[in-house]
Amino acid sequence: MTDSNNNKSDIAHILTEALPYLQRFASKTIVVKYGGNAMESEELQNSFARDIVLLKAVGINPVVVHGGGPQIGELLERLNIKTRFVDGMRVTDSETMDVVQMVLGGLVNKEIVSLINKNGGRAIGITGKDGDFIWAQKLHKISDSDTASAGGREIIDIGHVGEVKAINTDILTMLEKSDFIPVIAPIGVDDHGKSYNINADLVAGKVAEVLHAEKLILLTNTRGVLDDNGKTITGLNVEQVNELIKDGTIHGGMLPKIQCALDAVRSGVNAAHIIDGRVIHALLLEIFTEQGVGTLISSTPSSSTRNT
Numbered sequence: 001m002t003d004s005n006n007n008k009s010d011i012a013h014i015l016t017e018a019l020p021y022l023q024r025f026a027s028k029t030i031v032v033k034y035g036g037n038a039m040e041s042e043e044l045q046n047s048f049a050r051d052i053v054l055l056k057a058v059g060i061n062p063v064v065v066h067g068g069g070p071q072i073g074e075l076l077e078r079l080n081i082k083t084r085f086v087d088g089m090r091v092t093d094s095e096t097m098d099v100v101q102m103v104l105g106g107l108v109n110k111e112i113v114s115l116i117n118k119n120g121g122r123a124i125g126i127t128g129k130d131g132d133f134i135w136a137q138k139l140h141k142i143s144d145s146d147t148a149s150a151g152g153r154e155i156i157d158i159g160h161v162g163e164v165k166a167i168n169t170d171i172l173t174m175l176e177k178s179d180f181i182p183v184i185a186p187i188g189v190d191d192h193g194k195s196y197n198i199n200a201d202l203v204a205g206k207v208a209e210v211l212h213a214e215k216l217i218l219l220t221n222t223r224g225v226l227d228d229n230g231k232t233i234t235g236l237n238v239e240q241v242n243e244l245i246k247d248g249t250i251h252g253g254m255l256p257k258i259q260c261a262l263d264a265v266r267s268g269v270n271a272a273h274i275i276d277g278r279v280i281h282a283l284l285l286e287i288f289t290e291q292g293v294g295t296l297i298s299s300t301p302s303s304s305t306r307n308t
């Protein structure tokens with residue numbers, strides 16, 4: 001066989017490997033969290049946008065929830081505003097909240113929408129304030145590390161940081177029916193119209209829950225969840241996650257990620273995956289191949305099966 005025939009047969013092989021997944025996931029919803037750290041290069045951004053357009057073209061309903069932590073950090077630095085995190089959550093005063101809204105609701109959201117549209121999709125960018133669709137309430141962080149020895153638990157005020165109270169699915173269902181791809185910025189609103197900065201992982205998890213999504217896929221900047229030797233853990237259940245949090249192996253930005261993955265699978269989402277957004281076409285590799293990439297989080301005691 002010539003080289004060109006070899007290539008063609010490779011393509012045919014890849015397509016047939018994808019067939020069972022194409023059939024299984026047709027008309028299902030897949031919620032994709034696109035982390036700020038996975039937006040590193042133009043090549044990666046374009047590969048992400050093409051993957052999303054391809055999912056829609058084959059009859060799957062992708063819903064994108066994006067972050068933008070590093071991008072918020074860059075603008076805060078340019079404006080000389082100091083920032084810090086408590087357990088993966090940015091402490092958000094009023095000044096920081098303005099920057100968060102500018103970066104998440106403006107720059108990053110519209111950039112992703114443009115990329116998807118440029119690649120042939122029809123994306124609509126929204127924050128949780130549009131149509132009041134993400135109802136939020138103030139999040140209080142409870143620390144038991146410093147004060148536990150004194151017998152107390154301290155409530156830390158981290159400013160305009162919210163947690164999701166409820167999600168109105170009307171807008172998302174309407175967009176899906178009209179063939180649009182929703183691109184969601186993680187900003188919520190309360191009964192008084194006050195805005196909240198919500199960790200994007202937490203929004204993605206809740207959106208996956210209320211849409212009864214088939215999968216929640218969290219794209220980040222590591223090969224998945226790593227053990228204390230830096231090796232990728234391919235499958236994790238609730239008990240194993242709790243152990244890794246307790247011994248400090250899972251910390252920082254991975255804490256809200258793993259928590260929302262667990263909550264999602266406990267609430268009926270079939271599978272949650274934490275995968276490497278620095279790999280070109282990571283989404284397609286996870287959804288349409290046997291091996292997948294990254295860590296599968298499951299609610300059952302011992303499951304590390306890929307592509308459930």
Ligand SMILES: Nc1ncnc2c1ncn2[C@@H]1O[C@H](COP(=O)(O)OP(=O)(O)O)[C@@H](O)[C@H]1O
Pocket residue numbers: 034035036037038067068069070219220221222224225226227249250251252253254255257
């Ligand atoms: N056990 C772990 N495995 C992998 N990453 C971890 C782990 N514990 C903490 N992390 C940190 O979590 C980060 C991912 O979270 P974050 O920076 O918030 O990413 P994103 O912007 O994609 O949400 C990793 O870059 C890593 O520094």
Ligand SMILES: CC(=O)N[C@@H](CCC(=O)OP(=O)(O)O)C(=O)O
Pocket residue numbers: 034035036037066067068069070072088089090100161162186197198199200201253
């Ligand atoms: C409360 C809180 O921490 N909000 C995040 C929102 C953006 C986000 O989650 O971005 P990544 O997914 O890229 O980390 C922040 O201010 O950075």
